[in-house]
Amino acid sequence: MQQIKINTTTKSYPVNIGHGAVRMLGELCNGAEDRYTSVMVITDETVASLYLPYFRENSGLERFIEKIVPSGEKAKTFDVYYDCLSAALENKLDRKSLIIAFGGGAVGDLAGFVAATFMRGIRFIQVPTTILAHDSAVGGKVAINHPLGKNMVGAFHQPEAVIYDLEFIESLPEKEVRSGFAEVIKHSLISGEGFYHWLREEINSLKSIEYPQMLEFLSKGIQIKGSVVAKDEYENGIRAYLNFGHTLGHAIEAEAGYGNITHGEAVAVGMLFAIELSREVLKLAFNLEEFKMWLQSLGYRTSLPSGLSVDRLLLRMKQDKKAVGNTIRFVLLQQVGHPVVSEVEENVLLNNLKKFMEEGE
Structure with a gap:
């Protein structure tokens, strides 16, 4: 397991990378100085079908709300963003709740933007599942697309941590490997x-x-x-x-x-x-x-x-x-x-x- 420290003017946080890294999630959440009242995991249809059982079994989280969105860039629309906000409100998330972005770059962008704007900003953790997300999960850029331009509606909102479990990467189709390797x-x-x-x-x-x-x-x-x-x-x-x-x-x-x-x-x-x-x-x-x-x-x-x-x-x-x-x-x-x-x-x-x-x- 390797840990890389990201230091910004507003926050410092770890990137934990290696096989089985997702097992650190429960300890990280339970050990938070300001405890989380609830957790909502935003993931997409593809990741949910492949990895949600593994996540449930290995994350160490006792309970969490699951919100499944469309896969790929279809997740980064105003309608899906609004739907996620509605899900957060319906499940009574508050300012001490946590959002976990579980998926590739599109899910990370979407979930991060939901976290940045829900109740003027709550905490979130990135759990990337693609090579592409090694770039997008770090640095706090979160956004959705507008028909006139990519990532035109967004914010800067740093995560609490990035948990990069390479178990997810090894089963990626070659097309996704190629996309991330660029x-x-x-x-x-x-x-x-x-x-x-x-x-x-x-x-x-x-x-x-x-x-x-x-x-x-x-x-x-x-x-x-x-x-x-x-x-x-x-x-x-x-x-x-x-x-x-x-x-x-x-x-x-x-x-x-x-x-x-x-x-x-x-x-x-x-x-x-x-x-x-x-x-x-x-x-x-x-x-x-x-x-x-x-x-x-x-x-x-x-x-x-x-x-x-x-x-x-x-x-x-x-x-x-x-x-x-x-x-x-x-x-x-x-x-x-x-x-x-x-x-x-x-x-x-x-x-x-x-x-x-x-x-x-």
């Missing part, structure tokens, strides 16, 4: 060449990741995320670097329809484009073809999904949370491990996006 790649590109080259050398297939490799890259990714959040909890500066690949990635998700392309698949394409843009704008020296071939060997698509409009993608990017006064701001790389936030002129962005689309045809 965020690991992102962490390597913004943090330094050492981690990036380690991934390139160690991970040649997403079908056969060894436990030590999994523990290593998840722990490293969480440490990178934690170090950035510690310096910039509310994304006033360097925390924006964590959005590398996400400006176009989020636009792709929105245009393709939430859930029709996984977050990680969209971010992988977004990272490729951001690297091409970095070579154009910042003269980044980077072997793009080698990187693209590695992504393809891991099963990632390396081009824009068919049927998407360049003009529509540009409009979506103007609505990105980093945009200021309709000016699009991109996270680019000066070199691996040295990201910057750069304002990119619309004509430069449009020309490069058209070129990127043509290259993929």
